[in-house]
Amino acid sequence: MPNRRQFLRQTAAFGLIAGLLPGIASTTEVNAASMPSAAEPEVTREVDVLVVGGGTAGTIAAIQAGRAGASVLLVERNSQLGGTMTTGGVAFPGLFDAWGKQVIAGIGWELVKESVELDEGTLPDFAKVPQRHWHNQVYINQFLYAILAEEKCAEAGVEIAYYEFPQAVTKTGDGWEVDCVGFGTKRRVCCRQIIDCTGGAEVVGLLGLPRLREEERQPGSFLFMLGQAHEPGRNQIHQLYVHGADSTNSRTVTLANLTGRKSILAKVREENKRLMHLQPETGFRESYRIQGETLITVNDYASGRVFDDAVCYAFYPVDLHTRTGVKPQPLKLGTVPTIPLRALIPKDSRNLMVAGRCVSSDRLANSGLRVQASCMGMGQAAGVAATLAAKAGTTPLEVPLKKIHDLLRNHGAIIPGDAR
Incomplete structure (x- = not known):
């Protein structure tokens, strides 16, 4: 057996040869600025705002809070930001425009636009009203989006905690005490405000506040590519419905993922094509929604009701997926729905908000509101x-x-009545 010195010489020689041979990837080394000690799993953190869930809504909420001067911790149970856009693979966000005008801008649009520009992609012309709504959705490179989102969080002073999730939430005199757990880590967070962006209002559920959900959920989609290379930011990939997909807990998510992967493996064998791309998990369309201070109904949505406390627009057809597929119901010409502040606040709560698909709404309204x-x-x-x-x-x-x-406008958002 070679001694340590011989081993090091052999390793160095192999590294030199590997660098010269074609087909062997070179390695670039980077160092994390500071690694937490495994011997110190207990972490206490005090922040103004705790954002739970780093998906489509949570990433933007955290960046905005940081840019506005708050100290922010963003807790995400997975390994990257972006949620449905990145981990789910629906890298085709919409809709930022309606009837020839941009109606949603701000930090989300900034991130999408920079992702496309860095990838040398193409942006749609919002001045043109498309024949089909999806013509103005934006192709983005999901991998670039995830790391650009991290960069913007860092610039805004947002601390990110991956692989962690709240286990207990307790009211305090001026906010909340939240116990989070990750492997090798226990974290207690003292915060003034919580924004629940989990998709299923899971913090709201931990607090025992009322949530809404139907017995049957829309099917999830597992995204993959057979037979040809996937070009991120240039094309859509294949999707397979996972019926009964439920993101309620780890057991139901596991079942959805196993079901989807089993079906994709069967397709590989049936079509005799190479599997070229596979997302790590199912993309879910619906779960729990909060019962908020205001509930957005499908009539509110389809009529374009302008709520007294509207804070942003939404625009997408009513888009309920079933076992037989989906038949989008376009909104009438000129109709642009709005989202009220009260729909983001769980009923009878304080110092707590939600954002994203768990917004207070009925099922049909939510089928349009839930898009990126x-x-x-x-x-x-x-x-x-x-x-x-x-x-x-x-x-x-x-x-x-x-x-x-006023603060939203200062950060580039479009307020109902201000459409460009």
Whole structure:
């Protein structure tokens, strides 16, 4: 057996040869600035705003809160930001426009636009009203989006905690005490405000506040590519419905993933094509929704009701997926729905908001509200409201609406009535 010195010489020689041979990838080394000690799993953190869930809405909420001057911790149970866009693979976000005008902008659009530009992609012309709604959705490179999102969080001073999730939430005199757990880590967070962006309002559920959900959920989609290379930011990939997909807990998510992968393996064998790309998990369309201070009904949505406390627009057909597929119901010409602040606040709660697909809404309204651009708009509004409430020592509903609107405008968002 060679001694250590011989082993090191052989390893160095192999590295030199590997660098010269074609077909062997070179290795670039980077160092993490500071690694936490495994011997110190207990972490206490005090912040103004805790954002739970780093998906479509949560990423934007955290960046907005950080840019507005709040100290922010973003807790995400997976390994990257972006949620449905990145881990789910639906890298085709929409809709940022309606009837020839941009209606959703701000931080979400900034991130999408930079992702496309860095990837040398193409942006749609919002001045043109498309024949089909999806013509103005944006192709993005999901891998670039995830790391650009991390960069923007860092620039905004947002701390990210991957692989962690709340296990207990307790009210305190001026906010919350949240116990989070990850492998090798226990974290206690003391915060003034919580923004629940988990998709299924899981923090709201931990608190025992009312949530809404149908017995049957829309099918999830497992995204993959057979027989040809997937070109991120240039094309859509194949999708397979996973019926009964439920993101309620780890057991139901496991079942959905196993079911989807089993079906894709059967397709590989049946079609005799190479599997070229596979997303790591199912993309889910619906789970729990909150019962908020206001509930958005499908009539509110389809009529384009302008709520008194509207904080952003939404735009997409009513888009309910079933076992037989989906038949989008387009909105009438000129109709642009709005989302009220009260739909982001669980009923009878304080110092707590949600953003994203768990917004307070009935099922049909939610089928249009749940898409990525609308979730980004909600996330930015929640980030502003939570930050202003934290600074004032109050709760979001008590923050003057004008202050919320003014700060949103300062950060590039479009307020209902301001469409470009």
